[in-house]
Each structure stands twice: as C-alpha cells, then as structure tokens.
Amino acid sequence: DAKTTQPPSMDCAEGRAANLPCNHSTISGNEYVYWYRQIHSQGPQYIIHGLKNNETNEMASLIITEDRKSSTLILPHATLRDTAVYYCIVRVVGGGADGLTFGKGTHLIIQP
Amino acid sequence: DTEVTQTPKHLVMGMTNKKSLKCEQHMGHRAMYWYKQKAKKPPELMFVYSYEKLSINESVPSRFSPECPNSSLLNLHLHALQPEDSALYLCASSQAVHGANVLTFGAGSRLTVL
Numbered sequence: 001d002a003k004t005t006q007p008p009s010m011d012c013a014e015g016r017a018a019n020l021p022c023n024h025s026t027i028s029g030n031e032y033v034y035w036y037r038q039i040h041s042q043g044p045q046y047i048i049h050g051l052k053n054n055e056t057n058e059m060a061s062l063i064i065t066e067d068r069k070s071s072t073l074i075l076p077h078a079t080l081r082d083t084a085v086y087y088c089i090v091r092v093v094g095g096g097a098d099g100l101t102f103g104k105g106t107h108l109i110i111q112p
Numbered sequence: 113d114t115e116v117t118q119t120p121k122h123l124v125m126g127m128t129n130k131k132s133l134k135c136e137q138h139m140g141h142r143a144m145y146w147y148k149q150k151a152k153k154p155p156e157l158m159f160v161y162s163y164e165k166l167s168i169n170e171s172v173p174s175r176f177s178p179e180c181p182n183s184s185l186l187n188l189h190l191h192a193l194q195p196e197d198s199a200l201y202l203c204a205s206s207q208a209v210h211g212a213n214v215l216t217f218g219a220g221s222r223l224t225v226l
Contacts, residue, residue, distance in 0.1 A: 032212055043116075043202050043217030044155065087154065091213075097143030097162040097206060100215060102154035 004088045009107040018075040020106050022088030025069045030093045033064060034100065035073045037084040037108075044087065044102075047073065051093070083110045113138045116218035118203050124224045127193060133221045135186040135203030144186040145215065146178060147202040155202055161186060193225045 005023040012018040024033065035047040048055055048062045050071070055062045061074040075082055087105040091098075116137045125131050135144065143162045147155040160168035161180040175197075177189040186203055200222050204215040 034214075036215075038155075041200070041220075041222075043204070043219050044215075046214050046216065049212055049214065085154075093212070097145075097160055097167060097213065099145055099147075099157040099160050099168060101157065104154055 004090060004103050006086070006088055006103065006106040008104065009109065011109050011111055012075075012078050014080060014110050014112050015077055018078040018082065018108060018110070020073040020075075020086050020088075020108060021070065022073070023070045024088070024090050027068050027090050028092070029068075031090045032093055033062065033068075033071050034089045034091060035060070035062065036087045036089065036100075036102075037082075038087070038105075039081075039084040047086075078108075078110045080110050080112060082108065084108060114216070116203055116205055116216050118201075118218035118221050120221060121219070122222050122224075124226065125190065125193065126226050127195070129193075130189070130191045132190065133188040133201055133203075133223070135188075135205075135218060136184055137205040137216070138184055139205065139216065140183075141205035141207055141216070142183060143206045143213075144180060145204040145206075146186070146188055147204065147217075149200040149202060149220070151199075159188075190223070193223075195225050198223055198225045 034049040036044040038044045050062045064071045085105040119134045146158040149155040159178045164180045179187040200220045202220045204217045206215045
C-alpha cells in the first residue's frame with residue numbers, strides 16, 4: 001500500500017467543522033482512499049472511502065484533489081464524541097481480502 | 113446483525129497457560145482478520161482468512177495459532193505467551209470482494225500476560 005502522511009494531532013471546537021488532511025503523493029491510479037477512526041479503547045470504525053470523486057455520507061465528506069495526491073476528511077459539525085484517532089489509508093482496488101495497513105493517524109481532540 | 117463480536121473482553125494469563133480468543137460475525141462476510149494493537153500504536157495485521165483458508169500470515173510467532181472453524185467464527189489460540197504480547201487484539205471481517213473492501217471491526221480483547 002502507498003504511504004500516507006497525516007498531522008499527529010489537531011484540535012477543533014465543538015460545533016465547528018473538523019478538516020483532517022492526508023497526503024498520499026505516491027498514490028496509484030488503482031488505489032482507494034479510506035478513512036477509519038478509533039475512539040479510545042474501541043475497535044476502528046469505517047467512515048468513508050473514495051477513488052476519484054468527492055464522497056459524502058451521514059458521517060463525513062471526503063474531498064480528493066484532482067491530482068489525487070491529497071485528501072481531506074470533513075466532519076461538518078464536530079461533537080465531543082468525535083474525539084478519536086483518524087486513520088487515512090490507501091489500498092489497491094481489487095486487492096480482495098488483504099487487510100488494511102494503518103499508519104500513525106491524526107489524534108483529533110474536540111474542545112468544548 | 114452488523115456487528116463483530118469478540119470474547120472475552122479482557123483476559124489475564126500466565127506465560128504457561130493456554131487460552132483462546134473468539135470472534136464471531138453473522139454478516140455473511142467471507143474474510144476475517146486478526147490485528148494486534150499495542151498502547152498508543154496503530155493496529156498491526158497478524159492473519160487473514162479468506163473463505164475459511166489462511167491467506168496471510170504476517171510472520172507471526174507460532175505461539176499464536178489462528179483457526180477458522182466456519183465462515184462465521186475465528187479463533188486465536190494462545191500458548192506460551194510473553195509479557196510483551198500484552199495488547200489489544202482486534203478481529204475484523206469483510207465481504208472479501210474485489211474492489212472496495214470495507215472492514216468491520218470488533219471492540220477487541222484486551223490481553224495481559226503476566
């Protein structure tokens with residue numbers, strides 16, 4: 001899997017949008033961008049994924065730059081429960097059951 | 113049912129004990145995974161089962177022995193562990209399809225080796 005670079009930590013005020021960046025400058029054309037998060041002492045939770053186009057679901061939006069070398073996860077109205085480690089992962093399409101390789105992630109702290 | 117259930121939640125064992133961790137899912141997923149996570153570190157892949165056959169072993173020591181009795185169950189048998197094996201053990205499952213392959217994780221089993 002291609003490597004990703006994320007800031008180690010970020011703060012965001014409750015109720016504001018949290019924008020988490022991820023750099024994946026060596027991504028290949030056949031690799032998805034996935035975002036997972038892990039709340040303290042729980043298992044990782046899938047958030048969203050995308051290939052080329054921007055994506056939105058009930059949890060978040062994913063903005064992928066046109067050259068696909070970076071992306072931003074947006075939590076539109078952050079709450080205290082969004083405090084977690086957020087992992088950006090790139091993985092080849094069609095890889096089947098080969099698992100995910102986690103980097104160090106970003107520790108997002110939502111401040112009241 | 114959209115969950116992966118892991119038991120026990122907590123396990124304390126001595127270095128000479130034999131114990132097992134259990135993982136169960138009823139989502140019809142055909143791939144199951146074991147990850148190990150040390151404190152303040154990201155999860156690390158240990159094993160992958162695809163259609164009940166071991167497909168990936170990330171050079172895990174033989175004191176960890178995985179087993180997939182059927183498509184819904186995954187076990188991790190533990191024997192002669194070391195204190196440094198103390199960690200959170202996470203199980204996950206996925207549909208094992210080509211294309212996007214979203215993993216669903218359990219809450220983990222926290223293992224302490226004395």
